[in-house]
Amino acid sequence: MxxxxxxxxxxxxxxxxxxxxxxxxxxxxxxxxxxxxxxxxxxxxxxxxxxxxxxxxxxxxxxxxxxxxxxxxxxxxxxxxxxxxxxxxxxxxxxxxxxxxxxxxxxxxxAYFGHDEWAAVAPGLKTLEDATTIRRRVLLAFEQAEVEDDSARRDALLTFTVIGAGPTGVELAGTIAEMAHKTLPGEFRRIDTRRARVVLVEAGPRILPAFSEDLSAYARKALEKLGVEVHTGTPVTDCTDAGVKIGDRFVPSRTLVWAAGxxxxxxxxxxxxxxxxxxxxxxxxxxxxxxxxxxxxxxxxxxxxxxxxxxxxxxxxxxxxxxxxxxxxxxxxxxGKSVPDVFRYRHQGSLATIGKRAAIIDFGRIKLKGALAWWIWGIAHIYFLIGTRSRFAVAWSWLWTYLSGQHSARLITQKETLRETG
Amino acid sequence: MxxxxxxxxxxxxxxxxxxxxxxxxxxxxxxxxxxxxxxxxxxxxxxxxxxxxxxxxxxxxxxxxxxxxxxxxxxxxxxxxxxxxxxxxxxxxxxxxxxxxxxxxxxxxxAYFGHDEWAAVAPGLKTLEDATTIRRRVLLAFEQAEVEDDSARRDALLTFTVIGAGPTGVELAGTIAEMAHKTLPGEFRRIDTRRARVVLVEAGPRILPAFSEDLSAYARKALEKLGVEVHTGTPVTDCTDAGVKIGDRFVPSRTLVWAAGxxxxxxxxxxxxxxxxxxxxxxxxxxxxxxxxxxxxxxxxxxxxxxxxxxxxxxxxxxxxxxxxxxxxxxxxxxGKSVPDVFRYRHQGSLATIGKRAAIIDFGRIKLKGALAWWIWGIAHIYFLIGTRSRFAVAWSWLWTYLSGQHSARLITQKETLRETG
CATH class of the missing domain: 3.50.50.60 (FAD/NAD(P)-binding domain)
Structure with a gap:
C-alpha cells in the first residue's frame, strides 16, 4: 500500500x-x-x-x-x-x-543578552510555569512587605521592575500597578499597597516602538496615570536579587520581570x-x-x-x-498545481492594552486609543481564543474583574520557599 | 491604652x-x-x-x-x-x-504507615501542588502509552492504582475511569484509552466504611460499572515506580495515588x-x-x-x-457569661460521589443513592464554596463537563521531566 x-x-x-x-x-x-x-x-x-x-x-x-x-x-x-x-x-x-x-x-x-545569570532573578514570560512563577513572586513580595519591619527593605519589596516595554512589558507593568492600586488595598494592615512602585525600563527611546509615536506617547501617559514610572533610553546593566541597575543608577527592587530580548x-x-x-x-x-x-x-x-x-x-x-x-x-x-513561491506578510494591525479601559490600536491609517480601543482589544482576544468553553470562561473572568475589581487567581503555588527578607 | x-x-x-x-x-x-x-x-x-x-x-x-x-x-x-x-x-x-x-x-x-519512601511514587492529595502533580502523572501516563511499543510496558502505563477507598479514593478512581472511558477516547491514535485499568485498593473489608453497608455495596457496584477494579480486604505491601504489591500479588502500574492514612x-x-x-x-x-x-x-x-x-x-x-x-x-x-464546657458533634450526614449521576448520601435515617444523590451532592458543594465568583465558575465548569463530557483543565505543568518508559 x-x-x-x-x-x-x-x-x-x-x-x-x-x-x-x-x-x-x-x-x-x-x-x-x-x-x-x-x-x-x-x-x-x-x-x-x-x-x-x-x-x-x-x-x-x-x-x-x-x-x-x-x-x-x-x-x-x-x-x-x-x-x-x-x-x-x-x-x-x-x-x-x-x-x-x-x-x-x-x-x-x-534572551538575556549574554547575561544568563539574570534569568534566576528576572524570570521571563513564555510558559505557564513562567507565569505562575511571576505570579508567586509578585504576591509573595506584598506578603513579605506586610511583615517587614525595616523600611528600606519594605520599600524594595514594594518595588516591581519590568524590563522591556514591548506589549508584554507594558501589559505586565499596567496590570501590576492596577493590582497595587485597585485590587489589594484594604486587605493589608501594615502596608499601603497603593504606595508600591512599578518601574518599567526600556533601553530604546520610547515604549511600544512597533506603534506610531503618538500612540506610544499616549500609552506612556496612560501608564503614568496608573502610577507606573517609565524609564526610556537607558539600558539595564545589572539584575540581582536586591534590585536592578538602570544605567549607573541602582534601584532596590525585589521583584524583577524580564520582557526584553x-x-x-x-x-x-x-x-x-x-x-x-x-x-x-x-x-x-x-x-x-x-x-x-x-x-x-x-x-x-x-x-x-x-x-x-x-x-x-x-x-x-x-x-x-x-x-x-x-x-x-x-x-x-x-x-501538481502552481505553487506559491513568495510569502507576503499582511500586517493587520498592532494592539496593546495598558489597563482598564485604556488600549491602543494601530491599523496603519486608522489609529485608536482609550476606551473604544480597549473594548476592541478585549473582543478581538476573546474571538481568537480557541474553544468555546475558554471564550466564555475568559469573558466571565474579565466581566468579574471589570465589575468587582477583583482578580480570581491570586494563588501562591509551587514550592519555591519564602525568600528570607534579610 | x-x-x-x-x-x-x-x-x-x-x-x-x-x-x-x-x-x-x-x-x-x-x-x-x-x-x-x-x-x-x-x-x-x-x-x-x-x-x-x-x-x-x-x-x-x-x-x-x-x-x-x-x-x-x-x-x-x-x-x-x-x-x-x-x-x-x-x-x-x-x-x-x-x-x-x-x-x-x-x-x-x-501518612504512609512507616513507608515514607512510597511518597515519591504514590503522591497523596492535600495541596494544590499535590493535585497538579497527580494531574500531570495521569495525563503523562496516557501520553507515554501512546508512544510505547512494548505491550507490557504500555499496559503498566495504562494501569492507574488508587490506594485507600474513603471518599477521596473513590472519587479519584471514579473520575480517572470516566476520563479513560468518556473524555479521552478518539484523541489517541495507537492506544484505546477505554482499555485502561483503574484499580482501587482498600485494606479494610469494604469501601467507604463511614457509610452504611448497603450504600457501600451500591458504591462498589457503581464503580465497577465505570470499569474500576475494586480490591478489598488486602493491604498494599509495596509501592514502586513499576507498580504496587497488593498482599502478595504485584500489579504493574505506573501511576499510583495515595488516599490512605x-x-x-x-x-x-x-x-x-x-x-x-x-x-x-x-x-x-x-x-x-x-x-x-x-x-x-x-x-x-x-x-x-x-x-x-x-x-x-x-x-x-x-x-x-x-x-x-x-x-x-x-x-x-x-x-463573663456562662461558658459552654463540652463540644458536641452533630453529624449532618456523609456524602460521596462516584461518577456522573451516581452518588451516595447517608443522613442516618435517610439514605440516598444514584442520580438524586448526585444532584444533591453537586448543589451542596456549590453552596458551600466560598465566594460568589467561584460558585458560578465551578457551576459553569461542571455544566460544561456534564453537557460536553469534556474536562477543562487538562494541563501537564511543572517541570518534572518525562519519565522514561524504559
Whole structure:
C-alpha cells in the first residue's frame, strides 16, 4: 500500500496549528510533535502572571483540538535533531519520525543578552510555569512587605521592575500597578499597597516602538496615570536579587520581570543553516530552509523580511499567516498545481492594552486609543481564543474583574520557599 | 491604652475560618497565620487532580476574605513552635506573635504507615501542588502509552492504582475511569484509552466504611460499572515506580495515588501534650489543650470523641463546628457569661460521589443513592464554596463537563521531566 504523504510539524503554537488546520482534507498524514501537551494562548499569558486568569483558561490540550481528524497524530515529545539526508527527526526518548515534508514551528524563548545569570532573578514570560512563577513572586513580595519591619527593605519589596516595554512589558507593568492600586488595598494592615512602585525600563527611546509615536506617547501617559514610572533610553546593566541597575543608577527592587530580548529555538542549528543574531533561521522567500525544499521554518524561529525590508514581527498573526502559506504550498505541490513561491506578510494591525479601559490600536491609517480601543482589544482576544468553553470562561473572568475589581487567581503555588527578607 | 484581647489562629482551613467568621463583632483582635496564602476547598481537590476544575476555582486568598474586618490581620508564615509559658508562637522567619488565646487549626497530611519512601511514587492529595502533580502523572501516563511499543510496558502505563477507598479514593478512581472511558477516547491514535485499568485498593473489608453497608455495596457496584477494579480486604505491601504489591500479588502500574492514612500536624508536639497514633492532640471536652485553658486545638489535628465514644470524623463540617464552638467559648469568657464546657458533634450526614449521576448520601435515617444523590451532592458543594465568583465558575465548569463530557483543565505543568518508559 502506498502510504500518504507524511507532514511532520514540530511545535503546536499559532503557526503549527494554523498549518494543521489548513491541511484539513488534503491527502496527507500529519504528525504534530510538541514538548508540551497544550497549546498556549501567549498574548494573554501576562494575565495569568498578574492573577486575572487561571492557567486553564488560556491553554488547551493539543490532541483534543484534532480528535475529529484521524489523519492527525499528536505526539508529546522533544525534538533533539533533524537528519535532512534521511528525512528524519529524532526525539529525546530515542524514537524518531520520518517525514516527507517537515515544518519547524518551534518558537522562541527569552534572551538575556549574554547575561544568563539574570534569568534566576528576572524570570521571563513564555510558559505557564513562567507565569505562575511571576505570579508567586509578585504576591509573595506584598506578603513579605506586610511583615517587614525595616523600611528600606519594605520599600524594595514594594518595588516591581519590568524590563522591556514591548506589549508584554507594558501589559505586565499596567496590570501590576492596577493590582497595587485597585485590587489589594484594604486587605493589608501594615502596608499601603497603593504606595508600591512599578518601574518599567526600556533601553530604546520610547515604549511600544512597533506603534506610531503618538500612540506610544499616549500609552506612556496612560501608564503614568496608573502610577507606573517609565524609564526610556537607558539600558539595564545589572539584575540581582536586591534590585536592578538602570544605567549607573541602582534601584532596590525585589521583584524583577524580564520582557526584553528574544532567542529563537535551535531550528537553524538542527538544519545546519544560517541564522540571524537572535538565532532565527534565514529562510527562502517561500519559507523553505535553503537547500532543503521539503523543510519549512515558520513563526518566531524564522527570520523573514517584508517587502520593505523590515522583519516580519514575532506575533501570532504573522505565525498564522506563515502556517497558512505553507499549507497552500504543500497542497499545491501534492495536487501538481502552481505553487506559491513568495510569502507576503499582511500586517493587520498592532494592539496593546495598558489597563482598564485604556488600549491602543494601530491599523496603519486608522489609529485608536482609550476606551473604544480597549473594548476592541478585549473582543478581538476573546474571538481568537480557541474553544468555546475558554471564550466564555475568559469573558466571565474579565466581566468579574471589570465589575468587582477583583482578580480570581491570586494563588501562591509551587514550592519555591519564602525568600528570607534579610 | 489597653489593647484588645488578641486571638491568634494558626491555619486557614475550614475550622480556622469558621472561628474567625464567628468572632465578628467580638471585642478581640485576630491574627490569622497560614503558611499558604489561600484557603483550599479540599473536598473538591480531587477534581483538580482529575482535570475537571482549575486550581483557582477551589482556592481563594485568605486575606481577601477578611478585607472588611480591620481587626483581622492575615499573616503568611509558618509556625515552628509555641511557648505556652510566655504565650507566644514563633514563625520560621524569626518573628513571633504573642497571644491571649491561641487556636491551632493546622490540619493533617497523608501518612504512609512507616513507608515514607512510597511518597515519591504514590503522591497523596492535600495541596494544590499535590493535585497538579497527580494531574500531570495521569495525563503523562496516557501520553507515554501512546508512544510505547512494548505491550507490557504500555499496559503498566495504562494501569492507574488508587490506594485507600474513603471518599477521596473513590472519587479519584471514579473520575480517572470516566476520563479513560468518556473524555479521552478518539484523541489517541495507537492506544484505546477505554482499555485502561483503574484499580482501587482498600485494606479494610469494604469501601467507604463511614457509610452504611448497603450504600457501600451500591458504591462498589457503581464503580465497577465505570470499569474500576475494586480490591478489598488486602493491604498494599509495596509501592514502586513499576507498580504496587497488593498482599502478595504485584500489579504493574505506573501511576499510583495515595488516599490512605492521615498524619496530624505537629500541634501536639508544639504544646508538649499527648497525641494519638496519628499524631492528633488529645484535647479536653471543651477543645482546650490539657493544662492550657487559653489554647484550643480544632479540626483534623485534634482527637475528639463523640458521645458514643467514636472519634469525630476528619471532615469539613466537624472542623467548622469546632471553630464555631471555640468562638462561642471565647465570646462567653470575654463577656463573663456562662461558658459552654463540652463540644458536641452533630453529624449532618456523609456524602460521596462516584461518577456522573451516581452518588451516595447517608443522613442516618435517610439514605440516598444514584442520580438524586448526585444532584444533591453537586448543589451542596456549590453552596458551600466560598465566594460568589467561584460558585458560578465551578457551576459553569461542571455544566460544561456534564453537557460536553469534556474536562477543562487538562494541563501537564511543572517541570518534572518525562519519565522514561524504559
Amino acid at each position: 502506498h502510504e500518504k504523504h507524511h507532514v511532520v510539524v514540530v511545535g503546536g503554537g499559532f503557526g503549527g496549528l494554523q498549518l494543521v488546520n489548513d491541511l484539513k482534507g488534503a491527502t496527507v498524514r500529519v504528525t504534530l510533535i510538541d514538548r508540551r501537551n497544550h497549546h498556549l494562548f501567549q498574548p494573554l499569558l501576562y494575565q495569568v502572571a498578574t492573577t486575572v486568569l487561571a492557567t486553564s483558561e488560556i491553554a488547551w490540550p493539543i490532541r483534543h483540538l484534532y480528535r475529529d481528524r484521524p489523519e492527525v497524530t499528536t505526539v508529546l515529545g522533544e525534538v533533539t535533531a533533524v537528519d535532512t539526508a534521511i528525512k528524519t527527526v529524532s526525539l529525546a526518548n530515542g524514537q524518531s519520525a520520518s517525514y516527507d515534508t517537515l515544518v519547524l514551528a518551534t518558537g522562541a524563548t527569552h 528574544v532567542q529563537a529555538s535551535p531550528a537553524a542549528k538542527w538544519l545546519g543553516i544560517e541564522a540571524d543574531r537572535a538565532g532565527r533561521a534565514l529562510v527562502a522567500e517561500d519559507l523553505t530552509a535553503p537547500g532543503h525544499p521539503d523543510v519549512f521554518v515558520i513563526g518566531d524561529t524564522a527570520s523573514v523580511k517584508q517587502e520593505d525590508g523590515k522583519p516580519v514581527p514575532g506575533i501570532a498573526p504573522a505565525a498564522k499567516q506563515q502556517g497558512a502559506f505553507v499549507a497552500r504550498v504543500i497542497r499545491a505541490r501534492l495536487e | 489597653h489593647e484588645k484581647h488578641h486571638v491568634v489562629v494558626v491555619g486557614g482551613g475550614f475550622g480556622g475560618l469558621q472561628l474567625v467568621n464567628d468572632l465578628k463583632g467580638a471585642t478581640v483582635r485576630v491574627t490569622l497565620i497560614d503558611r499558604r496564602n489561600h484557603h483550599l476547598f479540599q473536598p473538591l481537590l480531587y477534581q483538580v487532580a482529575t482535570t475537571v476544575l482549575a486550581t483557582s476555582e477551589i482556592a481563594w486568598p485568605i486575606r481577601h476574605l477578611y478585607r472588611d474586618r480591620p481587626e483581622v490581620t492575615t499573616v503568611l508564615g509558618e509556625v515552628t513552635a509555641v511557648d505556652t509559658a510566655i504565650k507566644t508562637v514563633s514563625l520560621a522567619n524569626g518573628q513571633s506573635a504573642s497571644y491571649d488565646t491561641l487556636v491551632l487549626a493546622t490540619g493533617a497530611t497523608h 492521615v498524619q496530624a500536624s505537629p500541634a501536639a508536639k508544639w504544646l508538649g501534650i499527648e497525641a494519638d497514633r496519628a499524631g492528633r492532640a488529645l484535647v479536653a471536652e471543651d477543645l482546650t489543650a490539657p493544662g492550657h485553658p487559653d489554647v484550643f486545638v480544632i479540626g483534623d489535628t485534634a482527637s475528639v470523641k463523640q458521645e458514643d465514644g467514636k472519634p469525630v470524623p476528619g471532615i469539613a463540617p466537624a472542623a467548622k463546628q469546632q471553630g464555631a464552638f471555640v468562638a462561642r467559648v471565647i465570646r462567653a469568657r470575654l463577656e
